[in-house]
Amino acid sequence: MSRKSVELFYDVVSPYSWFAFEVLCRYQTRWNISLKLRPFLLGGVMNESGNRPPAMVPNKGTYMFKDMHRLKKYFGVPLNIPSDPPKVMFEKGSLNAQRFLTAIDASMPDKVEPVTRELWMRIWSRDEDITSPESLAQAAKKAGVSDKDIASLLAAMKDDKIKRKLKQTTSDAMAIGAFGSPIIATEVNGEKEFVFGSDRFPVLADMIGERWEGPEPGVSSKL
Ligand SMILES: N[C@@H](CCC(=O)N[C@@H](CS)C(=O)NCC(=O)O)C(=O)O
Numbered sequence: 001m002s003r004k005s006v007e008l009f010y011d012v013v014s015p016y017s018w019f020a021f022e023v024l025c026r027y028q029t030r031w032n033i034s035l036k037l038r039p040f041l042l043g044g045v046m047n048e049s050g051n052r053p054p055a056m057v058p059n060k061g062t063y064m065f066k067d068m069h070r071l072k073k074y075f076g077v078p079l080n081i082p083s084d085p086p087k088v089m090f091e092k093g094s095l096n097a098q099r100f101l102t103a104i105d106a107s108m109p110d111k112v113e114p115v116t117r118e119l120w121m122r123i124w125s126r127d128e129d130i131t132s133p134e135s136l137a138q139a140a141k142k143a144g145v146s147d148k149d150i151a152s153l154l155a156a157m158k159d160d161k162i163k164r165k166l167k168q169t170t171s172d173a174m175a176i177g178a179f180g181s182p183i184i185a186t187e188v189n190g191e192k193e194f195v196f197g198s199d200r201f202p203v204l205a206d207m208i209g210e211r212w213e214g215p216e217p218g219v220s221s222k223l
Pocket residue numbers: 013014015016017051052053054179180181182196197198199
């Protein structure tokens with residue numbers, strides 16, 4: 001049977017997307033899927049869809065941060081809430097990080113997964129910056145990218161080509177109906193469909209004819 005294509009649209013500013021990312025990485029060899037990581041810009045999706053981040057609704061924000069503590073344990077992901085979430089999420093944002101990942105996807109796609117993970121470790125585990133070139137370089141270095149390649153990636157992320165590619169990925173997500181992150185898209189009977197959220201894996205498994213064996217299906221974690 002041919003492998004089902006599964007696309008993960010995500011932004012490292014989104015903690016729920018980290019859970020979805022780790023689960024899909026754990027299942028990418030267990031399920032008969034080909035996983036495509038698609039870094040997009042959540043801020044763009046929010047603006048274009050007319051949605052707003054849950055943390056901007058006070059009760060949702062309170063719920064979300066409580067939920068994070070439960071989900072950290074449930075998913076086995078070392079997430080910690082940063083000391084100043086509004087600053088991290090809304091002031092500093094993720095534009096540079098997402099452009100950096102887009103540049104990596106364009107020239108060394110096999111490094112998208114480890115660099116994404118390092119960026120999440122920075123922003124959502126160790127409360128470290130992900131906006132400066134030095135921070136991006138450190139994440140890439142930890143993921144095994146050479147100094148020479150890091151210098152090219154930092155230059156490439158400023159090119160119009162890369163900026164357009166990030167906009168295109170965001171538009172691709174909008175075209176299928178995105179309003180937040182994570183968006184996990186696949187084809188069902190020739191039609192593109194998606195689920196929203198890290199809590200939709202049982203449904204996704206049913207859609208692609210695979211078995212959901214929980215968030216840690218006996219695979220060694222890369223964390
Ligand atoms: N129930 C989802 C929530 C995901 C979620 O809230 N994602 C945020 C970004 S971190 C978002 O885009 N929210 C848009 C919305 O809730 O409409 C999950 O468990 O993963």
